[in-house]
Amino acid sequence: MISPGTPNSAGRPQTVWDRLPRPARILAPMEDVTDTVFRRIVARAGRPDLFFTEFTGADALFTRARRSVGKRLQFTPEERPIIAQIWGNNPENYFRAAGLIREMGFDGLDINMGCPMKKIIRKGHCSALIENPSLARELVLAAMEGAGSMPVSVKTRIGLHSVRTEEWCGFLLELEPAALTVHGRISAQQSEGRADWNEVARVVRLRDAMGIRTRIVGNGDVQSLSEVREKHRLFGVDGVMIGRGIFENLFLFREDGKDYASLTPAEKIGYFRRHMQLYHETWGERRNYEVLKKFVKTYIREFDGAAGLVDGIMQTHAYEEAEVLLESFLESLRAPALSDAAIGVTSQA
Ligand SMILES: Cc1cc2nc3c(=O)[nH]c(=O)nc-3n(C[C@H](O)[C@H](O)[C@H](O)COP(=O)(O)O)c2cc1C
Numbered sequence: 001m002i003s004p005g006t007p008n009s010a011g012r013p014q015t016v017w018d019r020l021p022r023p024a025r026i027l028a029p030m031e032d033v034t035d036t037v038f039r040r041i042v043a044r045a046g047r048p049d050l051f052f053t054e055f056t057g058a059d060a061l062f063t064r065a066r067r068s069v070g071k072r073l074q075f076t077p078e079e080r081p082i083i084a085q086i087w088g089n090n091p092e093n094y095f096r097a098a099g100l101i102r103e104m105g106f107d108g109l110d111i112n113m114g115c116p117m118k119k120i121i122r123k124g125h126c127s128a129l130i131e132n133p134s135l136a137r138e139l140v141l142a143a144m145e146g147a148g149s150m151p152v153s154v155k156t157r158i159g160l161h162s163v164r165t166e167e168w169c170g171f172l173l174e175l176e177p178a179a180l181t182v183h184g185r186i187s188a189q190q191s192e193g194r195a196d197w198n199e200v201a202r203v204v205r206l207r208d209a210m211g212i213r214t215r216i217v218g219n220g221d222v223q224s225l226s227e228v229r230e231k232h233r234l235f236g237v238d239g240v241m242i243g244r245g246i247f248e249n250l251f252l253f254r255e256d257g258k259d260y261a262s263l264t265p266a267e268k269i270g271y272f273r274r275h276m277q278l279y280h281e282t283w284g285e286r287r288n289y290e291v292l293k294k295f296v297k298t299y300i301r302e303f304d305g306a307a308g309l310v311d312g313i314m315q316t317h318a319y320e321e322a323e324v325l326l327e328s329f330l331e332s333l334r335a336p337a338l339s340d341a342a343i344g345v346t347s348q349a
Contacts, residue, residue: 015151016107023232024239026050039079046254051082058088058097087112091142098146113156116187127187130160151178159186179215195220201235265303272299
C-alpha cells in the first residue's frame with residue numbers, strides 16, 4: 001500500500017503553504033494550550049496566518065483512546081487555515097491518520113520530529129527519529145501517500161544530542177516536505193539556552209542549493225511581529241512560528257501594534273471569562289478544569305491586584321469558584337466609581 005520512492009515537489013498542486021504571505025506568521029503547536037478554544041480566542045484577538053493543532057498520537061487514533069485523543073483534532077472553520085500535527089512511529093498508522101485528517105478537512109498534516117520529552121523519545125518517537133532516518137523517511141512517505149493532495153510538513157530540531165543540522169535537515173529536505181519547521185535547539189536542550197538562528201539559516205541555504213519548493217519556517221524565542229520581519233530579513237526564512245510569546249502578549253499577531261497590556265483590568269478579565277466560558281461549553285467534562293489554569297497568567301496580568309487574583313484562581317477547582325472571584329474583583333473595581341457618584345462627583349462637576 002505504501003509505495004517507495006522519493007516524491008518530487010515540482011509537479012505538486014498549490015497548497016496552503018504556497019498561499020501564505022512571506023514571512024508567514026504561525027502560532028506554534030502547544031499541547032494543552034493550542035486547542036480549538038485558545039485558537040479561536042487568538043483568531044479574534046489577533047490572527048496568525050496559520051494554526052497548528054496540539055500533537056496527536058497517530059497510533060491512539062486507531063485504538064479505543066480515539067475518542068479522548070480525537071479532541072486534539074477538533075476545530076472550527078474560524079481556525080483555518082489549520083494543520084493537524086501527529087506523532088508516533090508506525091508508518092501504517094501514519095498512512096491511515098493522513099487519510100483521516102484529509103477527510104476531516106484540515107489544510108495540511110505536520111509530523112512532530114522535535115518533541116524532547118524523555119518518556120516519548122525513550123520509545124523512539126518524535127526527536128528520537130533524528131537518530132533513525134530510515135524510519136523517519138518511511139513515516140514521511142507513508143503520510144504523503146495517505147495525504148494525497150494535502151501537504152505534509154515536518155517540525156524538528158537541529159539535532160538530538162549534538163548539532164547535526166546539515167546532515168539531518170538535509171536528509172529531510174530530500175523528501176521534499178511542503179514545509180520544514182526548524183526549532184533552533186537540539187533536543188537535549190529542551191527549552192534551555194537560546195535558539196540558534198544561524199542553524200536555521202543553514203537550512204534555508206540547503207533548501208536553496210537543492211532548488212526545491214519546501215518552505216522553511218524558523219522557530220525559537222520570537223516574541224513580536226517586528227522580530228518576525230527581522231528573522232525573515234536576516235535569516236531568509238519563509239515563515240516564523242511563535243509559541244511561548246503568545247503567553248506574554250495575546251495580541252502578538254495584531255498588525256495594528258496594539259498591545260494586550262494596554263487593555264483595562266476589566267477588559268482583561270473579560271478575555272479570561274470568554275476563554276473560560278468557551279472552554280466549558282466546548283469541553284464540558286472532557287477536558288480537565290485544572291488545565292484551564294495554565295492560561296490565567298496570560299490574561300490576568302499587568303494591573304494592580306492581578307497577582308492576588310491569579311493566586312486566588314489557582315486555588316479554585318471549579319468554574320463557579322473562579323467566577324465568584326472574578327465577579328468580586330470586578331465589583332471592587334466598580335466600587336470607587338459608585339462612591340464618586342454617591343457624593344455627587346460627575347464628569348461635568
Ligand atoms: C506548553 C508547550 C507545549 C508544546 N507542545 C508542542 C506540541 O504539541 N508539538 C510541537 O511540535 N511542539 C510543541 N511545543 C514546542 C513549541 O511548538 C515550540 O517549538 C517551542 O516552544 C519553541 O518556540 P517558542 O520559543 O516560540 O516558544 C510545545 C511548547 C510548549 C511551551
